[in-house]
Structure formats: C-alpha cells, structure tokens
Amino acid sequence: MSHDGIAQKPTSRFVYRTETDPSALLQYLAAIRALADSAKEALGFLPEAAYRDAIAQKRLWAMVARENGTSHFAGFILFSGVFPNARIQAVAVSPEHRRSGVASALVGGLVSHLESRGYIAVTAAVASDLADAQAFYESRGFVARHIRDGGQARQRKIALRSRELDTANFFTLMAPPAVSGHGAVNLGLRPRSAFEAPLYIIDLNVLFDLIKERARSAIANRLFGAGLAHLVRLAVAPEFIVELERTSRDPSNDAPLKLARQLPKLPAFPKEDVAPLAAAIHKTVFVDANHAQAGTRQALSDARHLAEAALIRASGYITSDKALLNARDDLLKLIGVDIAGLDEFVELLPADEPNREHGPLKGTKCETKAATTAEAKAYLASQNVGDALVAEYLPSAAALQRASAHGIFEDGDIVAVGIYRAPASVDAPARMLVHVRPDHVSCETFAEHLLDEAIRESCHSGPITIELRAIPGQSTVNRAAKLRGFLPAANSDILIKVALGRPLTPTTWTAIARQTRRRTGLALPEAVPTAATVESGLSVRGPDGSNVTVQLAALEAALAPTLIAWPGRDGVIVPIAKSFADDLLGTADQLYMFGRPNAAFVGLRTYFNSPRTAPLMRPGVPILFYESKRSGGRGAIVAGGRIVDATIVPKERVSDELLQRAVVEDLEPLTTSSDVLATSFDSLIRFPNPVALDTLRQLGAAGSSNLQTTTPLPNAPLAAILDRGWSSA
Template sequence: MSQLQLSPVQDVDTLLALAGQVQALADSEKESLGFLPETAIREAISRRRVIAMLANAGAENEFAGYLLYSGVFPHAKVQQIAVVHKYRGLGFAGALMRTFLSELEVRGFMTVRADVAADLPSALAFYARSKFEIVRERSGGKARGRTILVHMRELETDTLFSISNRIPPTGFELGLRRRSAGQSPLFALDLNIFLDLVRNRQHSDQARRLFGAALAHDIRVAVSDEFVRELRRNSTDVNNDPLLQMALSMPRLPTAEVDNQAQLQEKVHDLVFVRRGLRSSGTAQALSDARHLAHAAIARATAFVTRDAALLDSRDELIRNFGIDVISLNEIIDLLPVDEIASAAVAVAGAGFQAQVSSRDEAEKYLRENNVATATKSFLDSVSETNVIWKIAQDQRIVALGWLSLKRSIMPSGKLLVHTRPEHQSSAFFSDYLLDFLVREACKGGPITLELEQLPGQSMVHSIARGQGFTKGPASRLIKIAVGKPLAEQNWTASTKELQRRTGFTLPANFPTNADAIVAGYDQDSAGLLRPDELENLLSPTIIVWPGRAGVIVPITKRYADELLGTNRQQRLSFIESMDASFLTKRAYINSPKAAKLMRPDMPIIFYESKRDRQGIGAVVAVARIVDAVISKKHEISGEDKRRLVVENIADFSASEDILLTTFDNLIQLPKPVPVKRLRELESVGRANLVSPVELPSEKIAQILAEGW
C-alpha cells in the first residue's frame, strides 16, 4: 500500500493559487477534455465548482489533479477530471471522484451526470467503475463528429421517495423489536422461582442472581394475579404469612380482562396438558399454571420463568400460538448481561497504516474535521459507556474511524458508525475491515442486533455494509443480526432459542430438512421466506450446515494459516506489518487445479492446519464459505486477487502454470481445534491423510463444527 497522502483542496484562495497548474493540465488533455479558457477555470474556482487533489510524499504538497463541475441543484454535472501524468494509475482519479460524490451527498444533491465521448475507452471504463450508468447517447459537435454517451449516477440522498423506500413493505420485516423507551425486558415469575429465592433450596443462588439483575434494572420482574392467589390458597395464616406479605409487595402484571384471560387460559391448558396427554390435565395445579401463562401472554411479557417441565417442553408451541416464551432459571441466568469486559482486540499494523484503539476525544475531533459532527450528533448523544472505538492511522493522521456502542441488556443491541476519508485510495479497504471488525466484536457475547448510521457522503460504506448482510432499517440506518458461530443440527435448538431471546428474531424450532427456504421473522405477522444464503448473509458471521450441503476440508500450513485465517496463537507484535488479506472479509486460498471439482461456490470450506512444517497443530482451526473457485494462469492473477492472498511467491504452488484460486468469506475461527486423531475417527481425512482436499458430506461437516464449538 502506498505511503502517499492525498489532500483534497476546495478553499478558493488556495485553488486560485493553483489555477495555472489546473490550466496547464487541462490544456495538455484538450483531445479528451476539450478547450477551457483560463477565465472559465478561474470563474469555476470562484463559484466553488473545482476540487483539486494534492499529493504529499515528503515535506511538500504537489498538485496531482482536479475535477471541475457544473449544474443546478439538485443535479450536478462533471465537466472535467484529470490527473497529472506521474500520478496516473495510482487511484487519484477515483479519489477525486469519491471526494466529489461525498460532497454532493452532504449538500443534498440527487444526481450527477457526465458526458463521455464513445471513442475514449479509458474514460468509459473509469465511469463504469465509479458506478455511472449510460442512459442515452447523443451526437457531439460537427467538427469531430463524435458520439457522446450520457452517464448518470443517483446519489444516496434523503428525498421524499428514498425515505418512503426505506419503510419496510407489508409482510416480512427485518426491524428491531421496539419496547417503550428505556424499559428493560419484562419477565413473569412462576411461584417456584419465588420460593427458590426465599428458601434455602438447590436453585437459590440462581434465583438470587435473577432478583439481583432486577434490582440492577437489567430486567423487570412481575407476578400474575394467580401467583398471589396460589400463595393465599397454600397459606395457613394469610394475615401473618411473611411469604405472602413479601409477594404482595412485588410488581404485578397489568390487570387482564376476565373473559379474555379465561378464554386464553383454556387454550393454553388444552395445548400444554390435554393434547400432550399428561396425567396432570384438569388438575388444580394444571389450571393454575395455565392462568399464570395466560396472564403473562396478555401482558406481553418477554417470557414466563419457571422450572415446570410440562411448560418448558411446550415452549415452541406456546411461542408459535400465543407469542409467550417459557424459560428456565438456568437459561435466563445465561442470558443476563455480564459486567463490562474490555475488548481483547490488539493494535495491528498493515502496509503503511495502523489499526488501533482511539479515544473518544480524538474520534469526535476526527468527525468534526470531516464535517459530520452534526450528522453524528444523535449517535454521540445516545452512545453507552461500553464503546469500542477503532481508528486507522497513517503518519499519525486518522484516515478512517469505526465506533461500536453496546447497550447493556438481556436483549442487547449495538450502534455502529463507520466513516472513511473519501479521498483516500484505500477507503473501500478500510470500510470493509472496520465493518467486519466491529460486527465480530459485537457478537462475541452472543447474537446481537446492530444498527449502522448512514452518514451523508459515505455511500461506499453503505454499499459494503449491504454486502456484509446489513439491510434497510428505521430512519437513516442499516440493520443486521450477527450470530458469530456456525449453525448445525447439533446446536440448532439451543442457538435458535438464544437468538430469539436476545434479538426477538425467530427461526423454525426444527432443523430445516432442505435448503429451499426457511420461514423467519419477528412474529407470525411479519415472518417471511428466506433462502438459506439470504439468511446466512443476514446472520453473518455464520455458516449454516443444512442437510445436503456438502463441504470440503483443505490443508494449510501454520505460516499461512496464522495470517490468512487469523489463528495465530501468539500475539503478533504491533509493529510487524500484516498483509492486506488479513484485513479483508473476502480472502483467497490457492492450490492445485486438480481440486477444482471439489471447490464449489457456497460450500463450507474447513481449514486443517497441518503438521507439515513441524509447527502446525494438526487440527481443524477455522471454517468459511466458498465464494468462487477459478483456475487461472499464475502470471495472469490480477492485483486485486493477489491482495487477497498471503502468498508472496505463487510459483511455488502447483507444478503446472495453472493454479486454483478459491475466494472465501464468512470466516470463523474455531475456539476448540479438532485434532487429526478425532478427524480419523470421523472418517474425514481421506485416502491421502489430508495432504490434499477432501470432500465431506453435510453430516461430517456438522460433526466437526459441533466439536470445534
């Protein structure tokens, strides 16, 4: 990555001082740009219609290029864009265009136009890369007889139509479960939980933790009318019963309409006791349990906490039919938020940059410098005490910033902000890294709902976020759910329960039997069909091993695994530069073309760290998803593809001139590496003992991942 620093210039006085250099560059490109007199350039500068780019490779800034535009709000037009010859091919034109588009979006422009001659292939390719579309063609001037292709690009600017398009349509809706402002989840308690608290019983410690969480306002607890009636029925002296007096002082669920509760009680009793043929059906205790649940459902409690086996066994049917969850004491304790844990992330160095923690003060200063302080005010006003603020710095200057604010709750959520300097050549690279890094930090404690602020002028960030599974959300935000672990039949029930309780998002209770479509959503009214790949993107990082989804296990030596997979078990010194691949969400693995039939798009790819260099541990260490696998000539691999590799000499791989380049994403490191001895027991090493790739059926993939997690 180049150490060259770019600085956009829009100040009128500075631009007027550069007017002679702008004119000289424009005159040198008359064939492509046409003639523009000096007076027109100076007038455009005075009207703030010129952006220049300065390059700084040492002590002095040097003029590197300019962009001149016109137009009437809210529509702009690129008139000229040019880069000094010595700086061509380094991404300067793209930096100028990104700076220009960012400025237009901040100012509320809706479209930008560029008229490009059809006989300028380099210019046409540049506008295509910049996501302009050809909308029509027209004839040029009579002197040259050129055909002009009119290009347009719509900008990410809030308009009446764009705002309405962000409102989710009727049907499937991926949105946050809204509770009243500032309120914690409400849990209705069964009598047995209360007795665990007040008596010295097996589950008393857990009950005390539960009530401690209520006192800390992490959750709210309440009891039903039946709770009090049940205590009264079992009391020998209602006037002098300390348990009853304590229960009377506890928060109560809102009073329910008698007839509605009676009807729901009958349905609950039928579902839990009658249909299941339980002996307790029709008993006083069964009817009492049904009244508890009916009242909790009508009060829209988050869940009913109990140790009653019959109620817990009916959990899926109760959610599906009445929208009330039933949770055990053990399960709710596991969900309680833990005390704040500092991020374990350590500073890392890339080629010419450092990724490291930032203070809040320097982060806010960066936002002010980039004129987004107003746009980020609501985010900054709402951030919690638990923050992960990560910066990308070059030569002590912040060039990109990521901010994660986590809300302490039993149903946690996180707010994200990512901003990069649009003029920087690596703004897309930094955006990709920061988004992925913060999402992974957020879901370390379990599934979580995330909101990403959509900042004006950051359309590249928004586009990359959509590629990482973010989708339309409320107001000017994108949202997603992050799971952070593989999903297979072995952990499906526990994982879907955890997902529903932490985010409100519901998946089928039973593991899908095919890969056609999965019903998912927040409730029956908003549920919709999602293809498994859509679901996988939405919940990423995750790998879903549904039946029939074959995969492949491939060998990799430790020296490559450490950087490509991030599995280094020793902390890397912060001043040692990592290759670009270790910062990208899409990375690449190369091996012999003979494996082409085994490496197919969308397959899980399991990485086995071999002992071949006598340093590897001989175990499965990570899993990912194949994006594509392409046979390429060694000398024809593009610079972009090389960037995804951690291999310096491609010639060492494959005896032929061809190599198989496999791109993958959704990388997940396994916390418990699965050793080769166990792989042999699972018959997953193949005839060559994992010297070469081995295809595995979904059942084997699921077994390996279950043991690694």
C-alpha cells in the same frame, strides 16, 4: 513492484488529502495545467482562464501528497453541473502517484459531496477508445447509458456514463424498502425506538435456585444480576406469593417468602379474567397431554401463574417445570407468552466482549485502535456531522448505555471512526455509526473493517438486531453495509440486519431459532429444515408480523456472519500455512507486531490454490481452513467461511483487487500450472475451539491425504465440525 510479473499496488509513502480551498489551489495551478496538457488527448484542452474560473467557483479539487513535512501535487478532478445532476469533466493523476488510489479517492470525495447536498446523479463522458478510463469508471459504479459521436476531427465515439447517487429523493421515499445484493431478502425488520427492558415472570423454582445451594444457583445469580443491570425486568405473579404463603410452615419467619414479597409483583387481575384463561392453559398443558398432575393443586396454581403473565403481556415465563416447557409451542400460540428454561434464558445475556483487533495496516501510515470520545467527536465535527447525531451516539458519561469508539489513525489524525452502542436490554438492538473520509485512498477498506468489527462485537453473545445509521455522503459505508445484509428500513435513515455470529446446524438449530426470536423478534421455524424445505424455501415470520418464504442460501446471507449446515449441503477443507492463516483469517494467538495486510481488514478475502481443485471450490460452498502442522500450525481447522466466487486466472493476469484481498505475494510456488485458482470467500467465522486432526479422522473428514490437499467434506461431518468448532463459545 511485482512478484513474477504480477503488477501490484505500490506501498504508499504518502499521506493524501483533498484540497478544496481556492487560495491554496492557485499555488498548484501551474502543476494542474501541466498535468492536463500532458493528457489533453484524453481530457481535451482548456485555457488557463477556465481552470482559474473552476478553482474560484470551487469546481476543481486537487489531491495533495504529504511526505516528511513537504506537500506534492498528486492529481485533480474538475466537475460541473446544475442541481440535481452533476458532471465530471476530467480526472487526472500525476505519473508518480498513479496506482495509489488517488483517482478513486477524488471521485469518492466528489460523490460524497454531491450526496450530502441532495444531488441524484453524476455523469462522465469517456472516449470509447480509452480502455483504462472506461474500466475505471465502470469500477466506480458509472454505467454506460449512451454512445454518441465524438466529432469529425478525431472520429471517435464517446460513452456517456452515469452513476445514481445514494440520495433520498421523492421517488426513493415513495418506494418500498429496497432489497440490495444478489439473493437478498427483506425479513420484515424495523427500527426500534427507546423502550423498557422485556418483562419476564419467574416461577418458584427459579427463586429457590437463587437462595438455595442448587446445581443452577450460579445461573440464577446471573439472571438476577441481569435484572439489577436493567437488561431484563423480573417480576412475580400474585399466585406466586399465594403459593408460598400456602406452603410456608412459618410465614412470619420464612426467608424465601420475605424475599419474594420484595420482588416486583404483577397487579391483581379480576378473577373473571384469570379463571377462563387459566382453565384453557390447564387443559393445554395437563389435560390434553394426559399429565399425571392434571387437576392437582400444583397444576392449577401453575396455570394461574401463566394466566396472570399473559394478562400483563409479559415477554416470557422462566421455569424449570418440564410440563410447561414441553407445552411451550402450544402456549406461545394460545397466550403469546414465551416459556423458557433458566439455562435457555441465561444464554440471552451478554458474554464478555471480544477484543477489538488493532494495529498498523502494512504499507501505510494507518493504524486501527480505540479512540477516545473526545477524538471521535472532534473527527465527526471536522466532517460536518451534526451535533445532535454525535450526541445520540456518543452520549455523556452519565448515560446508562455504554458507547465505545474505534478509530483509524493516519499520521496522528483520525480518518475513520466506528461507534458501537451495546444493547440496553436482552432484546434491544445494537446500534452503530461508521464514518470514513470519503476522499481517502483506503476508504473502502476502512469501511469494511469498521463494519465487520462492530458486527463481530454485536453478535458475540448470540443473535442480535443491528441498526446502522445511514449518513448522507457515506455511500462507501452504506454500500459495504448492504453487501453484509443490511437493508434500508421504511421511512427511516436506518439500515438494519440480524446477525447470528455462529454456525447453524441440526444440533443447534432449535436453540438458536429460539434465541433469535427472543432477542430479535425474527421467528425461524424451530424444527430442523428437511430436504424438501431446502427445495421449497423456509417460512420465516418477521418482527413486523409479515411472513416470507426464503431460500436457505439467501437466509444465510441475510443473517451473516453464519454458516448453515442444511440437509445435503457439502463443504470443502483447504490447507493453509500458519503464517497465511494468521494474516488472512486473523487466527493468531498473539498481537500483530508488524502490522496486518489489507486482506485482514476487508470482508471479502481471497485464497489461492491449484486450478485442479476448481470442481470442489464452487460458489456457495462452505470452506473450512486447516492450519497445517508442516508450517508450525496447530494441525486443526481454525476458521470457516462461504465461497463467493472461484475463478481460474493466468498468474501474470491476477488483478490488483484479488491481490489486495489475499496475503500471498508470490504465486509461483502454489502450483506448477501457469494458472491459479482465485477463491473469494466471506462470512468468516473463527473457531473458538479449533478442531484437531485426530477428531477430524474420527469424523471421517481427513480424506486420503490427511488434509494436505483440498478435501471434499460431506454434509454430516461438516455439521459435526461446525458443532465442535463452536462448542466452547
């Protein structure tokens, strides 16, 4: 029930389902009337005929609780309205089922029903003296618009509350793409239709790396393997073959030449097109840089290579030539071709996929695990998702693109599903579809979990564009997505974002900026931000060609999950016991045999500690978690995140919302104070390489208490810890 007087959400023994069938609802009519009459002071009085009419007209739904094969009446919602506006007339929950999310599930199910049918708003009239009802509707997004008299008999005021629905209508279709959430920024992202893999031209050194025993032979093998897997198209310029023939001692018996002739080759362009462009390239790379090779046959050949790549509009040119790599920025401006080293390009290729988290959700009958295609299709069909949409995200086995489905099962039934389609090429987007039962008491938790897991899988190999299909009636999913940086694309049913999935520090800035541009089209400045940039904002060019100046904090939110160690930004290190780290951060080495708490399934999580640390725990500050050896932990920083909010709260008044997003049940041992500091954080990044205490001491980050208490973290060691924590990724 509670710990130290703190009321908590009860453990559910029940499986809740909404009942809308009139014939089934009539069986609960007596229970519906009895519950309504017991709450008539709040709901008013209606005769039995009114309830019968509402059931027949499908304006009354009930929530039914199943337990051990027996069904119990748990609550109901009564609504009315004329399209496109609806009205909630009453919501009531049986006493034994209160604090289980039943009322929220009933309202959520109705909102989804209305959105899928094009309604634009739903209202509720709530007596101003009903504080709990006012707080409930406020928490569900109903905004107080007007106060009116409630009649002479009761002398009460009525607050008219309304909620705008997540529905495409004339006004929203005419509006520009929305920016949702505090500090959100439109980065000019746009959905991409099907297209070929990007075309990259290779130079002679890349071929020699492949066929000779060289230091980069293994990397070259990965590159050509990616070509065979259609992640990238590889080709050679006509000058490539000419150069090999010119330097070959025996053209009829030259293995590299024979192999090169089998590679895809660019068409031959007229000399009058190639020559002036090659001359401009030669001047930029060699003459202007006073390079020793200027004017040599090799330099002129390299220039023709690049000219031919530019004329075919190749995405990039892969080379080991230092002169070309040093001039990459100038060449990108001059000819629009990205010059990439072999090592850099291979960084764009997908790594081994991370394991999806699975296991039961503590206190429920829910379990998250992989779902078969048949299970996912059956669930989506039961939720009236169209066949065309299902076929798009769950194609036949013969389709080239791989699709995977992850489901949340309750008592054997799927109640939510997330479908992930991997990118078809190195610069293609990952595609996601997430659907949850909107009438489920845990639908918000399910939406957050499935979104976060799919995002984590998407950006595991590096920066990536993610496209999420927005489904009518799935406002819970769409709202959670927008809080994670997704924005609506113009004239589309797609929500879109770029995710980095890794820290961004002065050491990694240039490499990650290049990866981001190559994989997503989003161009960050390749120079590390200066202190002046932090004040003025960063100039970013979107894939649509637009330029925007954005504050680094807003950019971090848009590119989440990530942590940016910009100049002057400090952090904080907090200790955490191993058992709490396992549950709150998901850093355990072993599977969770007994299930995981609700906090492990959501994006915004809560860490409790002493109010004395409040000056260090400020919104926007990076928070790093040190797993204490005293608790059997690794004595290392294992994860990081970004503080969203930090509030001092009396222990007895800590809300259910905070407790559900935390893993501490007994707050008393945390501090001798009667208050506790509740710190909410998001953008969780687990370190593949935990940073041990000895290293932290060398960096000057251990403080005077060896991290047994909350410790301030200056900018330089913050960046160094992020680099080391991610060094083995």
